[in-house]
Amino acid sequence: MIRRKQIRMMVEKLLTERGIREAPIPVADIARSLGAIVCSQSAEDELSGFLYRDKKSASAIIGVNERHHPNRRNFTAAHELGHYLLHDFDDVHVDRQSKIWLRDKASSQGVSLEEMEANLFAAELLMPEHLIKKDIEHQRELSHSDEDMISELAQEYEVSEHAMTIRLAYLGYMHH
Ligand SMILES: [Zn+2]
Structure with a gap:
């Protein structure tokens, strides 16, 4: 079972402690404050990204692919930070595209629990429900189409439209 509640509470604590109340969420700053440097x-x-953990010094390096769009790199960085905080991997953990980005399909085909947890952590961190809720209400007042709404929210939260679409569906704001 994915630890949904624990992950949500962990993210809430990270944001509250740092006084982060609006998007975009500064994922590299948060990682650094926890001993993980994003590069x-x-x-x-x-290759999407990797986590290199040095247990002795209780620190880590999170690598993201510089060829990918910055918004996508944000999600990858948050995904790796999720592994760092949630999973006890030794040394190096490498994530390839298919693992992260085809998760809709893959979740029924045996993608590991760790990958699903890291994805959920990333989504909760970069697109917190209480912020999304406020923004969606605002967007609906402006009667924007779903397409425009996704595109605007993706820009505001600095995530890909794909990631935003999955998040909105997860939160029950769209039929996906
Ligand atoms: Zn992963």
């Missing part, structure tokens, strides 16, 4: 690195296209 962009050149890599083959299918």
